[in-house]
Amino acid sequence: MKLSEDHNIDREILLEAERLFYTYEGESTPALNGLSLTIKRGKKIACMGANGSGKSTFFLCCNGIYTPSSGSLYLSGRPVGRTKKDLLMLRRKVGIVFQDPDRQLFAASVRQEISFGPLNLGFSEEETRRRVDAVMEELGITAYAHKPVHALSGGQKKLVSIADILVMEPELIILDEPAAALDPFYTEMVHQITRRITERGITVMMATHDVNYAYEWADEIILFDEGRILRQGHPAGLFSDHALLKKTHLTPPMLLTVFHQLQSRNLIREKSPAPRNMEELKSRLTSPPDTQEQNGFPASPPDTQEQNSCLAQQEELSI
Amino acid sequence: MIIIDRLCYCSKLRYVNAGEKSAFTVLTLAACILSRSCAVALFVLAATGVLTVYKGGLPLFRYLKLMSMPAAFLLLGTAAIFINISKVPLGAFAFSAGSYYITGSFQGLRQGAELILTALAGISCLYFLSLSTPVTDILTVLKRLHVPALILELMLLIYRYIFVMLKLAEDITVSQHARLGNRNLAASRKSFAAMVSSIFILSIRRSGQLYDALESRCYNGTLRVLPEDHPAKASEVFCIAVFELFLYLAVIFLKLSGGMP
Ligand SMILES: Nc1ncnc2c1ncn2[C@@H]1O[C@H](COP(=O)(O)OP(=O)(O)OP(=O)(O)O)[C@@H](O)[C@H]1O
Ligand SMILES: [Mg+2]
Numbered sequence: 001m002k003l004s005e006d007h008n009i010d011r012e013i014l015l016e017a018e019r020l021f022y023t024y025e026g027e028s029t030p031a032l033n034g035l036s037l038t039i040k041r042g043k044k045i046a047c048m049g050a051n052g053s054g055k056s057t058f059f060l061c062c063n064g065i066y067t068p069s070s071g072s073l074y075l076s077g078r079p080v081g082r083t084k085k086d087l088l089m090l091r092r093k094v095g096i097v098f099q100d101p102d103r104q105l106f107a108a109s110v111r112q113e114i115s116f117g118p119l120n121l122g123f124s125e126e127e128t129r130r131r132v133d134a135v136m137e138e139l140g141i142t143a144y145a146h147k148p149v150h151a152l153s154g155g156q157k158k159l160v161s162i163a164d165i166l167v168m169e170p171e172l173i174i175l176d177e178p179a180a181a182l183d184p185f186y187t188e189m190v191h192q193i194t195r196r197i198t199e200r201g202i203t204v205m206m207a208t209h210d211v212n213y214a215y216e217w218a219d220e221i222i223l224f225d226e227g228r229i230l231r232q233g234h235p236a237g238l239f240s241d242h243a244l245l246k247k248t249h250l251t252p253p254m255l256l257t258v259f260h261q262l263q264s265r266n267l268i269r270e271k272s273p274a275p276r277n278m279e280e281l282k283s284r285l286t287s288p289p290d291t292q293e294q295n296g297f298p299a300s301p302p303d304t305q306e307q308n309s310c311l312a313q314q315e316e317l318s319i
Numbered sequence: 320m321i322i323i324d325r326l327c328y329c330s331k332l333r334y335v336n337a338g339e340k341s342a343f344t345v346l347t348l349a350a351c352i353l354s355r356s357c358a359v360a361l362f363v364l365a366a367t368g369v370l371t372v373y374k375g376g377l378p379l380f381r382y383l384k385l386m387s388m389p390a391a392f393l394l395l396g397t398a399a400i401f402i403n404i405s406k407v408p409l410g411a412f413a414f415s416a417g418s419y420y421i422t423g424s425f426q427g428l429r430q431g432a433e434l435i436l437t438a439l440a441g442i443s444c445l446y447f448l449s450l451s452t453p454v455t456d457i458l459t460v461l462k463r464l465h466v467p468a469l470i471l472e473l474m475l476l477i478y479r480y481i482f483v484m485l486k487l488a489e490d491i492t493v494s495q496h497a498r499l500g501n502r503n504l505a506a507s508r509k510s511f512a513a514m515v516s517s518i519f520i521l522s523i524r525r526s527g528q529l530y531d532a533l534e535s536r537c538y539n540g541t542l543r544v545l546p547e548d549h550p551a552k553a554s555e556v557f558c559i560a561v562f563e564l565f566l567y568l569a570v571i572f573l574k575l576s577g578g579m580p
Contacts, residue, residue: 060531060535063535064534065531065534065535091535091537095535102486103525103528105479106475106476106479106529108453108455108475108478112544112545115544116544117536120536120537120543147328148328150483150486164536165536168537
């Protein structure tokens with residue numbers, strides 16, 4: 001096969017989808033409508049797009065749960081067939097953390113739940129036990145190793161469902177809206193775990209509706225629209241395209257809006273690239289001429305006031 | 320059932336080898352049923368009570384409350400043995416009601432008491448097991464006994480999904496109440512029917528989704544999980560053996576002395 005030989009050359013590419021079509025049984029419109037994309041090794045990728053744009057459906061195709069009616073999938077350059085061996089290889093390399101933990105967790109105790117994957121991969125009980133313990137230690141869930149799954153809170157269940165996949169050590173971890181229905185504490189925890197997963201060299205693909213988080217976290221944003229990829233690119237460029245955002249029910253991230261407002265009022269140093277987080281934004285502000293403290297009280301120079309009012313204005317705008 | 324599940328995870332006997340606990344339960348239960356004697360039943364009641372409350376750390380009032388449910392049921396069930404309606408008064412007690420007597424014989428009283436006590440003792444054995452051993456541990460024991468994997472997997476999934484479905488039912492009920500779905504009898508009947516049918520549909524959908532999730536973790540037809548194993552202790556095994564030996568000797572002695580009809 002000519003194509004797959006070409007693919008072999010690019011070791012950067014982990015997963016590639018080529019014109020995938022998928023229609024749910026009894027539906028008239030396809031959920032995946034000629035979707036093509038490439039996923040590079042080691043990247044942090046955010047999948048965004050309106051409800052029903054096909055993100056979850058695509059994820060299940062990535063893992064061989066759904067068989068696309070046409071189109072092909074390449075894993076590290078090799079086409080993935082429908083044979084048992086190919087599917088097993090795909091599922092070993094690509095793990096999905098489902099959106100609803102109750103949909104994923106089947107076992108009665110946390111330890112047993114996490115042990116399911118490694119045992120299926122053919123590890124001995126000894127090795128499985130070691131891996132399960134290590135993952136539980138890493139995610140800080142050792143304390144409820146012997147608890148029944150139904151006695152856990154939503155956030156704890158989420159951590160267990162991440163551990164389920166992490167313990168199998170896949171090359172690509174797909175998180176389907178990991179922070180949905182989590183409180184700020186567990187949201188932050190999941191974000192931290194995501195960061196650590198990436199540091200270990202695992203590629204992470206995440207569906208999320210949180211534009212602010214996606215903007216800050218992702219190396220690459222993939223915009224889904226009606227079963228296709230509308231755009232795949234760097235967050236700053238993509239989120240500056242308002243027509244595009246409108247089409248996919250997204251709003252620009254707060255940080256970027258504030259940045260553009262400040263820029264238009266010449267409060268930002270000339271030609272600085274868009275900041276990715278609050279720290280970067282702060283460092284790009286032009287230092288106001290007289291911000292020295294007077295009599296121990298911080299001065300409020302007109303510039304800062306203007307910045308504040310500009311921020312306030314921005315908030316009104318976004319409301 | 321839910322409360323029992325919650326309590327068993329707090330039991331101090333939880334990490335005792337499940338095989339030991341199951342063997343104790345089955346043997347003691349069999350002794351109760353075989354002997355059918357008040358003495359044995361009372362002895363077993365005391366022993367399991369001490370084990371569950373004192374050794375297991377279950378609050379006494381909880382245990383009594385749990386025991387009182389089957390006890391009330393047993394009393395009602397055995398009323399027919401205690402109480403006769405007859406034209407002649409019997410030995411134990413008699414109240415006249417017109418030309419008939421509501422009455423009972425000593426024989427009937429003793430039979431009733433035996434039945435209740437034996438049944439209660441049996442229940443206390445099962446309570447001992449279920450208040451100290453999580454379902455997963457029992458499944459591990461059953462697996463050791465070579466119960467077919469299919470049955471064990473079904474038990475595991477049913478156990479897990481009882482809680483998912485209960486939560487679903489609760490959520491639906493709350494949302495129905497919030498919209499006055501129970502404002503009168505007709506409405507609540509309708510709401511209940513709607514809930515049952517939607518749970519049925521949801522559970523079918525859930526099973527499909529669960530299968531997908533299992534497959535995504537390389538499911539190949541058998542649900543393999545790590546066994547929940549806690550090593551058996553020689554001292555505990557010894558205690559159980561002595562207890563059972565004593566119990567069975569007592570049962571045999573009572574049978575041989577022929578006191579029990
Ligand atoms: N089980 C199903 N049966 C029939 N149609 C489905 C099913 N699941 C999804 N669909 C349809 O497929 C399309 C894509 O849905 P999908 O769940 O992939 O979207 P999504 O991008 O994950 O949305 P969300 O952001 O809401 O999670 C939608 O039109 C949806 O209605
Ligand atoms: Mg989805």
